[in-house]
Amino acid sequence: MSDFSLLMTHGVFHLFAALITLCSVLVVMSKHPVKSAVFLVVDLFLLAGLYATLDSHFVAAIQVLVYAGAIVVLFLFVIMLLNLQPEQLRGLKFSAVEAGTLVISLVGFLITVVATFKGDQTGLGDGSLDPVAIEAAGGNTYVVAMKLLTNYIWPFELASVLILMAIVAAVVIAKKDKKKTSAPIS
Amino acid sequence: MGLTADEFTIQFIATLVKFAIVAGLLLQIPPVMVWVERRVPAMMQRRKGPNRVGIFKWRIYGLMQSLADTIKLIFKEEVVPEGAQKAFYHLAPVFSVFPAFLIAMAIPYGPDIHAFGTTIPLSIIRVDVGFLFIFAVSSLAVYGVTIAGWASNNKYSLLGSLRASAQMISYEIPLGMSLIPIVLIYGTLDLNKIVEAQSHFWKWGVFLSPVSFLLFLIAMFAETNRAPFDLAEAEGELVAGFHTEYTSAKFAAFFLGEYVSMFVLSCLASTVFFGGWQVPFFSVQKLDDLTGFIGVSALIGHVTLMLKATFFMWLYIWVRWTIPRFRYDQLMSLGWKYMIPLGLVNVVVTAVVIAAFRFS
């Protein structure tokens, strides 16, 4: 790999990383829930881009299809349904458990950063998943599909049970009974 | 990956050229379609339609009407309704335009060109996930609609946008399901490979999987919020739906997004079900050798695809002036209670039939 291409790969990663971090901060800190949702979409789209640079094309596609295209739409719908107003951000008041969790997460984060930049790295390779070999085997989507449907049969079938339970639960919780329904606008 | 520097340069320049051509084509669609959408109903109703505007004394059937409309639209005053969410109000047209352009670049507009010692595909975006890319990006188009309606501070807009987005997401499932049999039959997600597999006339998708085509056709009309499913902008009840409060160039942006996605879905329908750039009973790829010119096959293939897509664009207008509008509950129950079960049955039957033939 040439110097130029190495520079580009690193540049793309750092650009995406910076944008993702920025968007994540905005998701968490925006006062208006709709703003948070829109930044979440941008965030998820950028993460899909990062997956694409990792040659995980299928994951990138479903990231956009399911996360950005479906889950956040649901969030937006609920925000509009409840007509939520901007929230007053309260001061930094935490209970002991919350503060403890936060400190632990920050310490974990710092350890990871220090460990990375002290050179004490995980020892994992840097991309031994050869794209050319994957291409020869039938492409990323095909390889993922074969893996899912041969090695992961039980999780696959259990996923359908999970979705079934989610469907039933959501309908039970959210659906009003007929007689209580006030005339809907639509 | 695996390309020399020269090949990379050629591919990069080719990408830019292809992109410029396709983008130029796409930008022509809304003006021409606006004209067609006024002339064709006029023809169907034995009226004349717009026929006056021309350049000097050449009227060319009033084709310049769209140019005049465009210029007028751009120079109109922009009215931002009071109480609108300003940032989102200005952002919504962007969300509506870019997905349409992104998906338009994934269609194979012709056979591969073998030139300059490399192969140049005539689709600009060609990724491993094939047409799932189109679904993924087109699912982002919901945001333009939702945010536009919500940010306008108008209850008709909000209701229209909620209706439109609920409709779009509902029909995304039948749209997705209708193409699963195609993947089962041709064994690939790559649109170009699907077209190549349809080299024989009787192997076109519409003959091998007619139910899929029916589902796709209905879902295609519903996805673009066109008649008979245009409840989102039902003129009689909701003023104009989610873009009621939009004026001037922003209004044009919504039109651009809508017409480009109509065109892309037309191209997708022709590609998947009608052989794409293949000419019936004739091998387009051989044209290069026959005539001795590189690119003849690409040109003929491209024209063929455009003709097929034009048919579907015509169908959009034809249906609009033929079938009355559905009610919203009919629309939703058609999508959820008929098309999804039919789509599932279609997948199962196709799989069992193919498996019975191949693995018996």
Place this chain on the structure above:
Amino acid sequence: MNPYIPVLIVLIFGLTLGAILSGLAAFLGPKNPRPEKIDPYECGVPKVTGANEKMSVKFYLTAILFILFDIETIFLYLWAKAFPQLGWFGVAEVMVFMVILVAGYIYVVKRGALEWD
């Protein structure tokens, strides 16, 4: 060439075009907003209530069911891609998957969650 370079080019073009169309009106065209003009358009009748009336929960239920069926479709696409190699085994696998989900679908229909009254 990396297949995502064109995606990036088109993305930038699309965003720029959208931004130009969205921003164009700010530079061209007259600007003289009057209270009547910038009032939300409700066919000329003065507005009675605000825009953010509460909406029917139906839209929400549609969205929720959409997510769950969307995931099902994605799993089906993966299976369709691996179908030639898996053969009857794959068909059986997906049948089990589908039967479980169709049970959920039938529940939803029976419960009337898809009725738009």
Place this chain on the structure above:
Amino acid sequence: MVPVDFYFVLACLIFSLGLFGALFRRNLIMVLMSIELMLNAVNLVFVAAGRAIGNVDGQVMVLFVITVAACEAAVGLAMVIALFRKYGTVNTDILRLLRG
């Protein structure tokens, strides 16, 4: 290529932000969104690590995580709606007082 540790640092950062949001925000919908952010950090680790080890299991795992995330969002938001219908608010501070 970019070392896998960089991806871990980024994922850790997103996870911390998500955790912060889940604890700091008082709007239940915002809490759910922060949880989505945390799940995304996990996905990033799965993909990056899977690539570094040299198999696609990480990507298959992401499929399951996304399934779980979708179900979580669906049921979680259904509960938010039910709570809102009963108490007229989605603020966790107020809901805690109403717990009784």
